[in-house]
Amino acid sequence: MTVDYIFDFLTGLLGGFLGSDYLLLASMLIPCLAIFGFITVYALIVIYAELKVSSFIQDKVGPMGQGVGLHAGKWGLLQPVADALKLLLKEDIIPSSADRPLFILAPFMIFIGAFISFVAIPFGESIIVADLNIGLFYILGVGSIAVLSLILAGWASNNKWSLYGGMRSAAQIVSYEIPAGLSLIVVIMLAGTLNLQDIIKYQEGGIFNWIIFDNPFVPIAFVVYFISALAEVNRTPFDLPESESELVAGFATEYSGMRYAFFFLSEYANMFVVSAVAAAGFLGGWQSPFAGFMSTPAWGVFWMISKTGFLIFVMIWLRWTLPRLRVDQLMNVCWKVFLPLALINIFGVAIWTVVFNS
């Protein structure tokens, strides 16, 4: 695991000066900082992408400028930086009637949920912070922390709109985790493991060995997973917890400045996590689409990031195209369509495997 490599490396370098406890701590902190840096840079890029993609969909130019100065840089490249700075510099307001400790805790909790998911995401053959043997299960598990913090934020704000947002997100995320998990069971059945690296290695050898093309049931499982993942990260058409034309801003109504930025950041981080799981589970992760073509470890990172990036692009695309569902329709789709579909998939894949692959 990466922590072990770093520990060994640090021991070799500094073993004479520091005790092994300090080195272990340092070797744990380094990947954390790396992930944090990655999330920050990634968020800036995806905010820019969201602005530009939405602009092209909406027939406008989006952030534009000719250089640094009053404008937002060449092609508006500085716009996400300006947005981030604005959020950082804003006054931090806590409503007097809010439940202060919980109000402060909520944005940190949601960020922690997104942050620790990154630990198990495989970026390349050897680039993974912790190669857990239950990686997929772990990501599904820690992903649920988000729902706690959303309820917390909704309750602690002491605002009726926030409460509505919190309750909606609780119902929505808890429901949609079931079809998402059941769709991933298909992947686990085929690969025979919960380890994400092993799942990816199972898909070696070009595009037709990817799990999504394994048998006719898996594409359905992929679609079910992707839509459920959309609902889990509260993106349109499932952005009910923060639907701005109904609930003002949902659970985030009373948050401003840096605390709001944390909600924002973790939404984008969660988008990356669910897209990366989809890429690893269904689309071959860091494997090249063509056997032997651009398949060195460095290209592996490229493939992983571009597959994930494509799925994130699809999410942005959907957001700016579709209206929002109503809360009961949302539940109907989950329990009456996706859940049976996911169960049928499991049976279908099981039967298919027994009949054709034995």
Added chain:
Amino acid sequence: MSEDIQLLIDDVVAKALAGDMDPINNIEDRVTRSKAKAALVKAKRFQPQIEVDSKSVQAAEKSDTESKQTIEQIVIASLSKNFSDFLDGEQNNDWVQIKAENWFDIAKYLKTNEDLYFDSLQCNTGVDLEQGMLESRYNLHSMKHLHAIEIRIKVSIEKPDIPSVESLWRVADWFERETYDMFGINFTGHRDLRRILLPEDWDGWPLRKNYEEQETYHGIVVPKVKEGWE
């Protein structure tokens, strides 16, 4: 519009003015029919209004001269069969002036009578007539017969009580609240007579001619000398 259609319309309008509405109603093409009806409305508007006394109105009601009467005369004739002593002061060809007392019953009759069938209250407004009188005016309209009438009810400023018609035409709910808000006309029987546009604690009735602005509002002095902005 082609000439054939124009001729057809002229023909049916002439017939309708003579009292026979069937040719118009039998026109198949909806556009032409509505054009003909529009032409009829126009033709009626320019027809000389004939002075008819009340006896001949009743006599004429069954005859085919309906189109020659103004709608006001028809309404008065129809009402006088069912109500007595409802008219207030001298009448006019543009409106019907009635007394406040049985306005609710009259309104109910106007709304439900098959020949009148004023199913839509277009507008309700108050007017300050000065000399201590307020007036509430109702513009009624029938979606079925496409005729419209104005009803006026005069009340004294000391006791501005008019029966509410809110339960007949639900649109009157807000109209009456607005008239109450602006003129202080008290619509008796209204289920929820509150101010609608002004704050609940406002003093006075702004659209009365003798309205004086309040000195202070919530402790803020209202400026009397308005410079620059008015």
Added chain:
Amino acid sequence: MGVVHGQEMVLNIGPQHPATHGVLRLQVKTDGEVISEITPYLGYLHRCFEKHCENVTYEQVIPFTDRCDYLASMTMNFGYVVAVEKLMDIKVNDRVQHIRVIMAELQRIASHLLATGVFGLDLGAFTPFLHMLRDRERIIDLFEMTCGARLLYNYMWVGGLSHDLPKGFVEATLNFLDYFEPKIDEFENLLGHNKIFVERTADIGIMPAEVAINFGVTGPNLRASGIKWDLRKDDPYSIYDKFDFDIPVGQGIKGTIGDSWDRFYVRLQEIRESVKIVRQAIDQLPKDGDVHQSMPKKIRPPKGSIYSRTESPRGDLGYYIESDGSDTPSRLKMRSPAFTALGVLDEIAGGWLMSDVLAILGSLDIVLGEIDR
């Protein structure tokens, strides 16, 4: 508000809320997501229009009418000048009439574009809204070309117009219409036939015809309930009887007659009809005629009163004018179509989910400036 039961919560939607289209406060009683009772509180935008009118001359009223319905100022002007002209018995020449119709119909297109776009926005569809605003902008450019203003025009005057059409206006308008007509189909496909949009609007907020008439609802909202009632046809003012156009009514294509989807669709169809009218009016536009020809030197209507109705994009716009023979109106009342449309909200939206209530509110197309006056 009555009694609040143990399970219920009183919630204020507004005065500052993204879905109330202005400053409107809806006090609602909610049980979870279900809204059982809606009480609108108005007056946050009350600017004493009627009181002002009693203190200014007839021509000075026109800019105030602009500011009542700021999304359809041209038709607001139109209704007022028609009323005063009827009161004074002024006949204006054909060129003026045609220009007025062109302006009013362009304004109707602009207003309906905004109404349908904002309706989509209420349901979370951001993109159609911006596409519609893009085309509305081109209409506003035409208005700017004509009278210099982009929102509050003060263009139609009693007995005439403030300016004649500028050079190149006719070509620019025809260009716009050629560009715009295919876009209407695009809007219909983009928003109207979107599955989620249909799910959110069909069978939601059904307004039966009797309810609509009883509550005095007019305009596209009434026509969506299946009643063919349009003052341009049924009580033609100006020169509307010279044009050939249809009145779209709700047919319940996706659900029941009178649901939110019908209200949306009727507006979209009306845009098509308005395009037809503008084309005809441009075809028939007389070359000569002074737009100031029949303007009276002093507007002093004879003693009397008039109730005049015109069809604004939101419905029957009535002006009740009581004249005492002086040059200021003794009483001027505007019968606002959005005012009555908002009155029906509790009747058709009570008992629906919160998301539906805001969708129904969006489908009624209210403008608070006109409601509060």
